[in-house]
Amino acid sequence: MSTAAEVVLEVRDLTREFDGVTVLDKFSFTLRKGEVLGLLGANGAGKTTAMNMLLGLTTPSSGSITVFGKDLAKHRIEILKRVNFSSAYTALPGNLYVWQNLAVFARIYGVPNAKKKIDELLELLEIGDLRKRVTGQLSAGESTRLNLCKAMLNDPDLLLLDEPTASLDPDIADKVRKVIQRVQKERGIAILYTSHNMKDIEEVCSHLIFLHKGKVVAEGTPEDIVAKSQQSTLEDVFIKIARTGDIEE
Amino acid sequence: MNFRIISALVMRYIFLYTRTPMRLVELVFWPMVDLLIWGYLTIYIKENTTGAFPAMISFLLGAMILWDVVFRAQQGVAVSFLEDVWTRNLLNIFVAPVRISEYLTATFAVGILRICVTVVIMCVVALLLYQFNVLVIGWPLMPFLANLLISGWALGMISTALILRWGQAAESLAWAVPFFIQPISAVFYPVGSIRPVWLQNVALAMPTTHVFEGMREVMQKGTFNWQSFSNACLLNLVFMAIAGWIFMSMLSLTKKRGLLTKFATQ
Numbered sequence: 001m002s003t004a005a006e007v008v009l010e011v012r013d014l015t016r017e018f019d020g021v022t023v024l025d026k027f028s029f030t031l032r033k034g035e036v037l038g039l040l041g042a043n044g045a046g047k048t049t050a051m052n053m054l055l056g057l058t059t060p061s062s063g064s065i066t067v068f069g070k071d072l073a074k075h076r077i078e079i080l081k082r083v084n085f086s087s088a089y090t091a092l093p094g095n096l097y098v099w100q101n102l103a104v105f106a107r108i109y110g111v112p113n114a115k116k117k118i119d120e121l122l123e124l125l126e127i128g129d130l131r132k133r134v135t136g137q138l139s140a141g142e143s144t145r146l147n148l149c150k151a152m153l154n155d156p157d158l159l160l161l162d163e164p165t166a167s168l169d170p171d172i173a174d175k176v177r178k179v180i181q182r183v184q185k186e187r188g189i190a191i192l193y194t195s196h197n198m199k200d201i202e203e204v205c206s207h208l209i210f211l212h213k214g215k216v217v218a219e220g221t222p223e224d225i226v227a228k229s230q231q232s233t234l235e236d237v238f239i240k241i242a243r244t245g246d247i248e249e
Numbered sequence: 250m251n252f253r254i255i256s257a258l259v260m261r262y263i264f265l266y267t268r269t270p271m272r273l274v275e276l277v278f279w280p281m282v283d284l285l286i287w288g289y290l291t292i293y294i295k296e297n298t299t300g301a302f303p304a305m306i307s308f309l310l311g312a313m314i315l316w317d318v319v320f321r322a323q324q325g326v327a328v329s330f331l332e333d334v335w336t337r338n339l340l341n342i343f344v345a346p347v348r349i350s351e352y353l354t355a356t357f358a359v360g361i362l363r364i365c366v367t368v369v370i371m372c373v374v375a376l377l378l379y380q381f382n383v384l385v386i387g388w389p390l391m392p393f394l395a396n397l398l399i400s401g402w403a404l405g406m407i408s409t410a411l412i413l414r415w416g417q418a419a420e421s422l423a424w425a426v427p428f429f430i431q432p433i434s435a436v437f438y439p440v441g442s443i444r445p446v447w448l449q450n451v452a453l454a455m456p457t458t459h460v461f462e463g464m465r466e467v468m469q470k471g472t473f474n475w476q477s478f479s480n481a482c483l484l485n486l487v488f489m490a491i492a493g494w495i496f497m498s499m500l501s502l503t504k505k506r507g508l509l510t511k512f513a514t515q
C-alpha cells in the first residue's frame with residue numbers, strides 16, 4: 001500500500017478498562033484508504049471492545065480516535081454517514097420483509113436511487129431471490145449476507161466488520177470474502193476486519209495486528225508475521241500467540 | 250434534526266404494524282376491556298342513584314379514555330425502543346447517523362399514531378354503547394389532550410432510561426411507570442380527595458393533575474381554566490427536560506460501562 005494514501009482512521013493510545021482490568025492497552029494504528037486491516041486474537045483479546053469504541057458505542061477510558069481527520073467524540077454523526085458496520089451478532093428486525101429492512105436503512109442513510117441500489121446489492125451478494133422473504137426466517141448465512149447489504153448501502157469509506165463470516169459454511173464464506181474483496185478493490189475503501197477464520201484473513205487483509213489480552217504482540221503483513229514467528233502458517237502463529245502471549249519463544 | 254431520518258424510523262414501525270396485525274390487537278384489546286368495565290359500572294351507578302350525581306359520574310368514562318392517552322403515549326415510546334432491543338436492531342440504529350433527538354422524536358411520533366388508533370376506536374365504542382360522545386366536550390379538550398400526550402412521552406423516556414440502565418430485567422417496571430403517578434394525577438377524582446393532605450402538594454407537581462382538574466371543569470362547567478392549562482404546560486416542560494436528562498445520562502452511563510452493545514446483542 002502506498003503510504004501517501006489518505007488516512008481514514010487514526011487511533012492513538014486507545015485504552016479501555018473494565019472494573020480495574022485493562023482490556024485494551026494503548027492501542028495505536030493507522031488505517032489508510034484502500035487498506036484492509038485484520039485484527040486477530042483469541043476470544044477476549046479486546047477486538048470487539050476496540051470496534052465498539054471506534055463506533056462510539058463504548059466510551060474509551062483514554063486515547064484518541066480520529067476518523068477522516070475528525071475527532072470521533074465531537075463529530076460522531078457526521079463521521080457515521082461515511083462508515084458502516086456489520087457483525088454476525090446483530091440482526092435486522094426479523095418481523096419485516098428483507099426489502100422493508102433495507103428500505104428503512106436506505107432512507108436513514110439518505111441513499112439516492114434506493115431501490116436500484118438495494119437490488120444491486122442483493123444481486124451482488126447472490127440473495128436477490130430473498131427480497132420478499134421475512135427476515136427472521138433467513139438462515140444464518142443468508143442473514144449475514146443481508147447484514148452486509150445493509151453495511152454497503154451508504155457506500156461507506158470505512159467499513160468495520162466484526163467476524164462477518166462467523167457461522168457461514170466454507171462455500172458461502174468464500175463468496176462473502178470475494179464480494180468484500182471486490183467491493184474493496186473497486187471502491188478502494190478502508191476495512192477493519194476481525195475474524196477467527198485464517199483463510200479470511202490471508203485472502204482479504206493487507207495488514208494484520210495480533211492482540212493478546214489487550215496488547216499488540218505482532219504487526220505487519222501476513223507473510224512478515226509468519227516469517228518472523230518461524231511458524232509455517234498463520235494458524236500456527238495464532239495458536240502460539242494465544243498460548244504463550246508472544247510471537248517468539 | 251433531520252426529517253428524512255425520523256420518517257425512516259417511523260416507516261419501520263408502520264411496516265411492523267402492517268406486517269404483524271397481532272400488534273394491532275394490543276392497541277385495541279385493553280382499551281376495550283377498560284371501556285366495557287367502566288362503562289357498565291357507570292350504568293350501574295347511574296341506575297341506582299338519583300339527583301345530579303349520575304350525570305357527573307358518566308365523566309368517569311371520559312377520564313378513562315383520556316388517561317389511556319398518557320398510557321399509550323408512554324408505551325409508544327417504550328415499545329419502539331424495546332422493539333429495537335428485542336430484534337437486536339439497536340446497534341444498527343446506533344451505528345447509523347441517527348441523532349438521539351431524531352430517534353426520540355420518531356418514538357414520539359409512533360406514540361401519536363398509536364393513540365390515534367386507540368382513541369378513535371374508544372370514542373366510537375363509547376358512542377355506540379353508552380351514547381357518550383367525547384367530542385361534546387368540544388375543542389377545549391384538545392389543548393389538554395396535547396398536554397397528556399407530552400406527559401406520556403416524558404414517562405416513556407423514563408421507562409426507556411430504566412431499560413437502558415437495568416437491561417431487559419427492568420421491562421416490567423418500565424410498563425408500570427405511568428401508574429406510579431396515576432393515583433396522584435386526580436384522574437377520576439379531584440385533588441382535594443387525595444389523602445394524606447401533604448400528598449396533594451406532590452400531586453400538584455404533576456402536569457397530569459392540572460390536565461385532569463382542568464378537564465373536569467370543562468366537562469362540568471363548560472369553562473376553560475387557563476390557570477390549569479398553563480400550569481400543565483409549564484410542568485410538562487419541566488417533566489420533558491428532566492426525563493430527557495435522565496435518558497441522556499443513562500445512555501452515557503451505558504456507553505461508559507460498555508453495556509450498550511452487550512444488551513443490544515444478547
Ligand SMILES: Nc1ncnc2c1ncn2[C@@H]1O[C@H](COP(=O)(O)OP(=O)(O)O)[C@@H](O)[C@H]1O
Nearest residue numbers: 018023042043044045046047048049506507508
Ligand atoms: N461491558 C463490559 N464489562 C466488563 N467487561 C467487559 C465488557 N465488555 C467486554 N468485557 C471484557 O473485555 C474483554 C475483551 O472482550 P472482547 O473485546 O469482546 O474480546 P474479543 O472480541 O476479542 O473476543 C473480555 O475479557 C470481556 O469479558
Ligand SMILES: [Mg+2]
Nearest residue numbers: 047048049162
Ligand atoms: Mg468479539
